[in-house]
Amino acid sequence: MTVASTWTGRMLLASTALVLAMGTASAETLRWARVGDALTLDPHSQNEGPTSTMLHHIYETLVDRALDGGLTPRLATDWYIDPEDPTVWVFELREGVTFHDGSAFTADDVVFSLERVRAEASDFKALHASVVSAEAADDFTVRVQMEGPTPLYPQNLTNFFIMDRDWAVANEVELPQDYAAGEETFAVRNTNGTGPYTLVSRDPEVLTELAVNESHWDAAPEVTEIIYTPISEAATRIAALLSGEVDFVQDVPVQDIARLEQTDGITVTTGAENRTIFFAYDMGSEDLISASVDGNPFADPLVREAMHLSLDRDAIQQVVMRGQSVPGAQNVAPFVNGWDAALDAYGPPDIPRAQALMAEAGYGDGFSVDLNCPNDRYLNDEAICQAFVGMLAQIGIDANLVSQSRSLHFPLIQNRETDFYLLGWGVPPFDSQYVFDFLVHSEVEARGGWNGSRYSNPAVDEMIQSLATETDLDLRDQTIADIWQQVQDDRVFLMVHNQLLAYATREGANIEVHPENQPRMTTMTFD
Amino acid sequence: MLAYILRRLVQAAAVMLAVALVSFMLFRFVGDPLVNMVGQETSLEDIAELRDRLGLNDPIFVQFADFVWRALQGDFGISYRLQLPVSELILSRLPATLELALISGALAFVFGVGFGVYTALNRRGWVSNTIMTVSLIGVSLPTFLIGVLLIWVFAVELQWLPSFGRGDVVDLGWWSTGLLSTSGRASLILPAITLGLYQMTLIMRLVRAQMLEVLRADFIKFAKARGLTNRAINFGHALKNTLVPVITITGLQLGSIIAFAIITETVFQWPGVGALFINSVQTVDVPVMAAYLVLIALVFVVINLIVDLLYYVVDPRLRVDRAAAAS
Numbered sequence: 001m002t003v004a005s006t007w008t009g010r011m012l013l014a015s016t017a018l019v020l021a022m023g024t025a026s027a028e029t030l031r032w033a034r035v036g037d038a039l040t041l042d043p044h045s046q047n048e049g050p051t052s053t054m055l056h057h058i059y060e061t062l063v064d065r066a067l068d069g070g071l072t073p074r075l076a077t078d079w080y081i082d083p084e085d086p087t088v089w090v091f092e093l094r095e096g097v098t099f100h101d102g103s104a105f106t107a108d109d110v111v112f113s114l115e116r117v118r119a120e121a122s123d124f125k126a127l128h129a130s131v132v133s134a135e136a137a138d139d140f141t142v143r144v145q146m147e148g149p150t151p152l153y154p155q156n157l158t159n160f161f162i163m164d165r166d167w168a169v170a171n172e173v174e175l176p177q178d179y180a181a182g183e184e185t186f187a188v189r190n191t192n193g194t195g196p197y198t199l200v201s202r203d204p205e206v207l208t209e210l211a212v213n214e215s216h217w218d219a220a221p222e223v224t225e226i227i228y229t230p231i232s233e234a235a236t237r238i239a240a241l242l243s244g245e246v247d248f249v250q251d252v253p254v255q256d257i258a259r260l261e262q263t264d265g266i267t268v269t270t271g272a273e274n275r276t277i278f279f280a281y282d283m284g285s286e287d288l289i290s291a292s293v294d295g296n297p298f299a300d301p302l303v304r305e306a307m308h309l310s311l312d313r314d315a316i317q318q319v320v321m322r323g324q325s326v327p328g329a330q331n332v333a334p335f336v337n338g339w340d341a342a343l344d345a346y347g348p349p350d351i352p353r354a355q356a357l358m359a360e361a362g363y364g365d366g367f368s369v370d371l372n373c374p375n376d377r378y379l380n381d382e383a384i385c386q387a388f389v390g391m392l393a394q395i396g397i398d399a400n401l402v403s404q405s406r407s408l409h410f411p412l413i414q415n416r417e418t419d420f421y422l423l424g425w426g427v428p429p430f431d432s433q434y435v436f437d438f439l440v441h442s443e444v445e446a447r448g449g450w451n452g453s454r455y456s457n458p459a460v461d462e463m464i465q466s467l468a469t470e471t472d473l474d475l476r477d478q479t480i481a482d483i484w485q486q487v488q489d490d491r492v493f494l495m496v497h498n499q500l501l502a503y504a505t506r507e508g509a510n511i512e513v514h515p516e517n518q519p520r521m522t523t524m525t526f527d
Numbered sequence: 528m529l530a531y532i533l534r535r536l537v538q539a540a541a542v543m544l545a546v547a548l549v550s551f552m553l554f555r556f557v558g559d560p561l562v563n564m565v566g567q568e569t570s571l572e573d574i575a576e577l578r579d580r581l582g583l584n585d586p587i588f589v590q591f592a593d594f595v596w597r598a599l600q601g602d603f604g605i606s607y608r609l610q611l612p613v614s615e616l617i618l619s620r621l622p623a624t625l626e627l628a629l630i631s632g633a634l635a636f637v638f639g640v641g642f643g644v645y646t647a648l649n650r651r652g653w654v655s656n657t658i659m660t661v662s663l664i665g666v667s668l669p670t671f672l673i674g675v676l677l678i679w680v681f682a683v684e685l686q687w688l689p690s691f692g693r694g695d696v697v698d699l700g701w702w703s704t705g706l707l708s709t710s711g712r713a714s715l716i717l718p719a720i721t722l723g724l725y726q727m728t729l730i731m732r733l734v735r736a737q738m739l740e741v742l743r744a745d746f747i748k749f750a751k752a753r754g755l756t757n758r759a760i761n762f763g764h765a766l767k768n769t770l771v772p773v774i775t776i777t778g779l780q781l782g783s784i785i786a787f788a789i790i791t792e793t794v795f796q797w798p799g800v801g802a803l804f805i806n807s808v809q810t811v812d813v814p815v816m817a818a819y820l821v822l823i824a825l826v827f828v829v830i831n832l833i834v835d836l837l838y839y840v841v842d843p844r845l846r847v848d849r850a851a852a853a854s
Contacts, residue, residue, distance in 0.1 A: 036806075040610045047566030126568035177610050188610050204609050204616075205806070206692075206798040231691050231796045232806065235675050239690045243682045376809065407558025407811045414571060426567075438567070446570050 028526055029225040030509070033237055034250035037205045037230040042187040043161035044116050044176040047123040052159045053518040057210055057226065058100075059161035059193030062091055062110070063154050067512055069274070069335035069430045071154060075105065075162055075194065079154050086149040086471055093140040097217050099164045100191070100198045107136035112165035114144070121178040127156040127428075129446065130468075149469045151476070155429035158516075167192040196221055196522050205230055221522035238504075241266065247509055250519065252502040254324045254379055260504050271513025272326060273501045274333045275426040277378055279371075279388065279494040280439075281307075281419060284454025288419040290370035290400070293363070298419070302361035304491040309354035310395045311388065313346055317497060320383045325497035330484065331425070331435065333498050335515060338432030338480040343488050354395045366396025372421040373401060374409040379499055385422055388496075413452040421452060424499070428516065432480045436464040440487055455492045532832070539828035544595070546824040550817060551591045560607050560811040594817055604814035608807060613818045617800055622703045623693055624792070624799030628784040630715060631723030636777055639727045643734025644766060647742070658731075665728035674721040674794035681717060689714050691796035722791040726780045733776055737769035744768075771842050778834035782827045 038054035039046045062076035075094050082088035097105040114134045117124050130153070132145040146153065168174050173187040191199045196218065197210035210226040229246065231237040234253045240246045242263065252260065252268065261268045281298040282288060288296050297303045313327035329346040332339050358364060373385035382403045389399045399420070412418040427434045441447040441464045442456040463483050470476040487493070501513045508527040511519055560583070561574050578584055582593065597604065603613035642662070646655040668676075682690035694710030696703045705711025741747065742765055750760045789801035796802070800819060807815040 039608055042610070045610065047568070123564075123566050123569070126566070126570065126573075183605060184611050203619075203798075204611065205803070229692060229796070232802070233794050233796065236678060236691050236794055236796055239675075239678045239683050243686055243690050245682075245690060405558055405809070407560070407562050407809075410562045411559040414574075449569075449571055450567070 027224045028222055029227065030223045030248060030521055030524060031227045031229070031246040032248045032250070032521070033229050033231045033240055033246040035230065035232055035234075035237070037208070037228075040177065040188050041191050041199070041202065042173070042177050042185065043163060043193075044113075044119070044122045044124055045188075047127075047159070049517055054208065054228070055161055055193075056195070056518055056520060057197040057522075058191045058195045058199055059163070060195045061160050062093075062157050062162070065158045065430075065514075065516060065518075067514065069515060071158070075110075081149075081151070081471070082143070087146045089144045089146060089150070089153055090137075091142045091144070093142065094217060095140055097194050098215060099167065099194050100213060101164070101167060103164055103166060105162070105164075105194050106139045107142045108139075109162055109165050110134070110142045111136050112168065113160070113162045114142075116163065116168070116174065116176060117160055119175050121176045123176075124160065126446070127160070149471050151469075151471045151473065152429060152431055152433065155431055158428065162194065163187075164192050197226060218522075221524070222526055223521045223524050226521055241504055241506065244506065247506045248511065248524070249504045250517075252504045254322055254502075257324060257502050258322065265507045266504055267507050267510070268502055268504045269511065269513055270324065270500050270502045272333060272335070272515060273426075273499045273513075273517055274336065274428075274430070274515045275378075275424050275499045276328075276331050276333060277325075277381075277384065277422065277424045277496045277499060278331050279420070279422055279496065280453045280492070281421075281494070282416075282452065282454050283490075283492070284456055288369060289417065290368075290419050292368040292398075297361070297363055297367055297369075300361045300363075301491065302357045303363060304494075306354040306357040306361070306395050307392065307397070308491060308494060309350045309357070310391045310397075311494060311496070312349040312391055313496060314348070315391075316384055316387050320380050320387050321497070321500075324379070324500045324502065326500065327497040329495050330488065331439075331493040331495045332427065332432055332484075333515070336427050336430050336432060336435075337477070338435075338484060340481065340484060343484055349391070351394050358395050358397075363396065366398060368398035368400060369420055370418070371399040371401050372409060372412055372418040373403040374406045374422065375403040377406040377409070378422075378424045381422060381424075384496060413450060416452060416454070418452060423450070423452070425450075426516070432484065433464070433467045436460075436467070436480075436483055440464065440483070440492060453492050455487075455490065457486065457490070460486055532836075535832050535835070539825075539832070542828055543821055543824045547595065547598075547817065547821050548591055550820040551587055551594065554811075554813050554816065555587070557808060557816075558811045560813055563810040563812075564607055598818075598821070603818040606807070606812055606815050608810045608812040608815070613814045616803065616815065617818055617822060619703075620798060620800045620803050623705075623797060624785060624788055624801060626704060626706065627715065627718055627722060627791070627797060627799060628781065628788055631719040631721075632726065632777070632781045632784050634719060635723040635726035635730055635780070639730025640734050640766075640773070642727075643731040644738060644761070646731070647735045647738035648761060650739075662728040662731055665724040670721060670725065670790045671794060673724060674717070674791060677717045677721060678794070688717055690717075693798055718791050718795045718797050721794070722784060722788055726777075726784060729780065730773060730777060734769055734773055737772060738765060741765045741768045771838065774837050775834055778830050778837070782830045785826050786823045 034050065036050050038051040039048055040051060041055065043055050043059050060075050062074060063071045063079065064074040066072045075097065076091045077094050078092040080090055082090050093107055093110065099105060111134045114131065118128050118131060130147045130150050132147055134142055134144045137143050171186040173185050177185045177188055189202055196213055196216045198213050200209040200211050202208045208228040212221065212224040231240060237249055238256050241249045257268055260266050282296065283298045285296055291297065317323065317325050317327050327346065328344040330339060330344040371385055371389060373382055375382040385401055385403060389401050392399045413421055413423060425435065425439065437447050438450045440455060441451065441461050443451055460483055463479050467476060467479060470479065501517055503511060503513055503519065505511060509524060511524045561578055565574055582590060601614065606613055606616055609616065642658050646658055649655050678690045681688045692714060693705045694714035695708040696705050696711060697707040705715060747760060747765060750764055788799060789805055791797065792799045792801040793805055803815065804819045
């Protein structure tokens with residue numbers, strides 16, 4: 001009797017201790033550092049990486065992007081095109097979700113958010129341009145009326161955050177912040193989302209604290225508190241990790257990766273980013289702005305072919321990127337719909353043949369031209385350009401490197417003031433149509449805004465337009481393949497590589513690289 | 528005296544207007560603010576429309592006049608990047624910068640004068656030689672490198688001091704201070720040394736050179752002949768006579784410390800106005816850049832005024848001259 005009760009007592013004690021131990025193990029504070037801060041907490045104001053990354057912890061979207069690039073349910077449990085009307089998308093919503101202030105999430109909030117994200121001051125309105133209207137069919141069903149069949153619309157929703165209508169009305173933030181209006185609105189520093197974390201405090205560019213949302217609908221994450229500090233200087237960021245002042249550094253400089261991998265107590269995780277780095281040239285104009293010769297050498301397919309033969313992608317990968325890139329020939333990342341291993345394959349450089357092609361094209365003596373390059377936007381952007389300048393010199397092209405800040409570089413492309421430039425391109429909808437719309441289609445209305453190549457092919461334009469409304473996905477994929485074949489044959493882009501991302505954590509903390517560089521602390525696990 | 532100050536204030540206003548005008552003319556070479564304000568999907572028409580609404584298509588002088596007119600009413604606009612009112616943004620960052628600048632300025636002055644006097648009086652000792660040699664490092668290494676070195680030694684290897692940030696800050700309503708918390712004081716040490724090292728070396732070398740000069744002067748010989756103690760000669764007479772140029776330099780350097788704390792603030796992720804400015808330049812945040820440059824002009828003007836007034840206190844000859852000229 002006595003023995004039995006003592007034994008039970010011990011068991012009770014032991015199990016209590018175990019529960020306590022588990023309790024402390026699951027309460028983890030994560031100190032997270034990256035190069036920049038979220039610009040605002042208004043969910044529809046800034047279509048910018050770090051801003052969306054932060055907002056994904058506080059607000060939620062209808063659908064989410066999985067690590068393999070596919071879509072997964074979030075606030076929407078199911079979505080489909082109305083079988084009776086191909087121009088209507090139906091979203092079935094998750095029940096029992098509440099906002100941080102306790103009010104219930106309903107279809108009306110989605111309708112409101114869709115109005116807000118399409119407002120004049122929204123930076124996301126272009127992603128919803130084909131929406132005509134939205135209505136709540138019942139409390140948990142939303143019907144979105146599109147201009148025409150829009151098979152890929154849900155792909156545009158991975159950064160579309162849902163706000164509470166009542167909260168927005170009560171705080172007079174029915175519209176996103178307007179720069180020109182010149183005043184701060186309540187939503188810039190205050191939030192009310194449905195997300196896994198709530199905002200505890202925020203000092204812009206200094207410190208943002210988040211705490212786990214106990215009443216969140218999904219499984220509880222291991223990270224219960226997030227302390228987010230931007231550290232802009234790379235050396236300081238890495239020092240803070242090495243000294244144990246932060247647990248997770250999101251932006252690891254390429255040159256530090258190898259050393260960090262050797263360091264005890266630090267884990268480095270690398271993975272592909274959804275971003276290609278490529279050169280493009282004006283192949284459509286009569287004359288170039290900066291060339292030493294009359295006419296446009298880039299209009300000659302022989303010259304473009306020679307340039308392709310001069311690019312040594314492996315050398316750039318090994319020397320400039322220190323192994324941290326995935327070279328390829330097709331200007332789209334492998335997890336994007338439309339990528340083709342055959343098109344992405346590339347051969348070694350062939351300088352004698354390239355020289356022969358230049359001579360055949362009538363440029364045996366070469367020519368000079370400006371190469372515009374950003375120096376603060378992509379990983380080692382300026383060094384990539386420098387490397388290519390040396391390669392082009394071998395075939396007689398004297399490229400004069402003009403590298404400058406992104407604020408000066410990008411307007412050159414948009415205003416068509418550059419002959420030859422480096423650009424990086426991410427594909428948020430994970431579909432080739434996005435590449436074609438902005439980079440390949442002639443500049444007509446909403447399309448072709450970044451087509452600095454001035455490539456214009458009516459047959460290709462027609463195929464691109466058909467992608468937007470084609471609901472037969474097999475037929476659509478075939479069209480995408482046809483367009484890519486034409487684009488590769490015409491050498492529209494001189495693709496260099498896909499960027500890799502590197503995350504560094506203290507040992508024992510694990511997180512996978514997110515293809516859009518929007519890691520979720522809910523996926524962070526601890527050993 | 529009052530007339531003098533008033534005249535200086537009018538000059539100050541002119542200087543600040545000139546600074547604002549020059550900076551406005553420079554802004555268009557920094558780049559296009561719209562690049563950082565809109566996503567890549569935004570159509571060219573929408574960009575043009577936003578540019579128009581922000582008034583960026585107006586001639587430079589119209590933009591400038593608009594800026595001055597609104598600044599006079601205390602309205603510096605809203606940051607393109609952080610979407611917060613510029614005046615509030617700068618005021619919230621100013622305490623961090625001023626605290627850092629004043630602490631490192633005070634350190635530089637105290638140690639600079641102390642070492643300067645010591646090395647002037649003991650020219651041959653090994654301590655003097657060590658101080659002189661180490662101080663060479665202070666002037667020859669760039670601030671950036673000193674900061675990184677200090678972080679490496681004291682934060683990463685020894686783990687004594689934090690590598691970034693300001694630690695826990697106590698909010699006093701109109702001022703936020705890191706001096707009242709242990710982590711705040713610890714965070715201040717490395718940036719203050721980094722920022723003050725160059726100034727300290729400068730002051731030390733200046734004091735030493737002046738001191739050596741003055742010690743050779745006739746009045747020091749007479750003082751010795753009078754039988755005054757070394758202490759009275761060195762500190763009462765020699766040091767006092769070296770201080771006029773030292774105060775000028777220290778004053779101007781304090782302005783530079785505040786204005787050019789940019790590098791130190793960036794290296795240590797110090798949340799001051801310098802780091803704010805650097806981030807604003809990178810994204811062409813015109814309203815913040817304009818307000819910051821005007822503020823820095825104001826700092827220089829005010830410090831110069833104070834330095835001029837300090838001359839009166841230190842150098843009696845100036846008082847006599849002025850009084851004679853005025854009467």
